[in-house]
Amino acid sequence: MTKAIEITGLTKVYKNGRGIEDLNLEVDQGDIFGFLGPNGAGKTTAMKMMAGLLRPDRGDVKLFGASVTEQYVDAMKHVGCLIETAESFPYLTANENLKLFANYYPEVDQRRIDQCLEITGLLKYKHEKSKKFSLGMKQRLGVAASILSNPKLLIWDEPLNGLDVEGMLEMRKLIKQLAEQEGTTFFISSHLIHDVELTCTRIGVVYGGKLVNVDYTRNILSNYSSLENYFVSEVDRNGRV
Ligand SMILES: Nc1ncnc2c1ncn2[C@@H]1O[C@H](COP(=O)(O)OP(=O)(O)OP(=O)(O)O)[C@@H](O)[C@H]1O
Numbered sequence: 533m534t535k536a537i538e539i540t541g542l543t544k545v546y547k548n549g550r551g552i553e554d555l556n557l558e559v560d561q562g563d564i565f566g567f568l569g570p571n572g573a574g575k576t577t578a579m580k581m582m583a584g585l586l587r588p589d590r591g592d593v594k595l596f597g598a599s600v601t602e603q604y605v606d607a608m609k610h611v612g613c614l615i616e617t618a619e620s621f622p623y624l625t626a627n628e629n630l631k632l633f634a635n636y637y638p639e640v641d642q643r644r645i646d647q648c649l650e651i652t653g654l655l656k657y658k659h660e661k662s663k664k665f666s667l668g669m670k671q672r673l674g675v676a677a678s679i680l681s682n683p684k685l686l687i688w689d690e691p692l693n694g695l696d697v698e699g700m701l702e703m704r705k706l707i708k709q710l711a712e713q714e715g716t717t718f719f720i721s722s723h724l725i726h727d728v729e730l731t732c733t734r735i736g737v738v739y740g741g742k743l744v745n746v747d748y749t750r751n752i753l754s755n756y757s758s759l760e761n762y763f764v765s766e767v768d769r770n771g772r773v
């Protein structure tokens with residue numbers, strides 16, 4: 533089966549010397565991949581390149597076999613993204629914002645919009661302007677926009693940002709539901725170790741601009757008492773900076 537994601541030699545180093553270097557990684561269809569690393573590890577930089585928002589210095593990303601740098605439209609055809617903060621038009625309602633996104637997808641109708649509002653817990657705020665939304669509600673709207681077209685791959689940068697406990701539980705449930713029922717592949721970045729442990733089937737630890745290890749969650753947890761212990765040991769093994 534075609535890999536959902538193939539990343540080869542992906543490198544972006546900013547003028548200050550930071551960024552991400554020589555990232556090599558494959559993600560299978562159906563994986564819930566957790567890209568785990570502390571603040572500044574290089575997660576967003578990598579994900580911006582994966583979504584075609586930042587040009588790599590070197591290397592490439594293929595999504596379902598299509599190169600992001602050379603076949604952008606094909607590569608993004610089955611992909612939904614949420615990178616950094618979820619942007620919306622503040623003077624439009626949640627429904628109007630989603631209708632704008634729906635213009636890109638002929639198959640997305642009002643029923644699907646309502647479904648996405650329901651899934652993300654926003655149906656009761658459907659006609660409220662997003663400028664009145666809290667950070668968590670804006671995040672939910674971003675998630676709703678990213679799933680509108682039923683993408684096969686969701687690239688989400690810190691999707692739990694700003695969510696309360698209930699929101700986190702719902703988001704975790706949504707991820708598992710989409711993975712199980714629709715076979716959706718996820719690439720999720722987070723610095724929340726506990727949440728990654730509970731949500732992701734495979735985990736890549738990124739530290740200081742480098743991917744230090746990748747393993748299945750079940751393997752990690754059969755060798756370590758918690759993901760946190762694994763993370764600390766991987767970071768120590770690779771030289772804490
Ligand atoms: N536009 C930029 N110019 C210069 N340096 C940058 C730029 N964007 C990010 N960096 C630096 O590159 C490193 C990686 O940043 P990045 O945002 O990718 O990390 P991250 O793992 O996503 O962190 P966080 O969890 O805080 O979002 C950081 O040290 C950051 O300061």
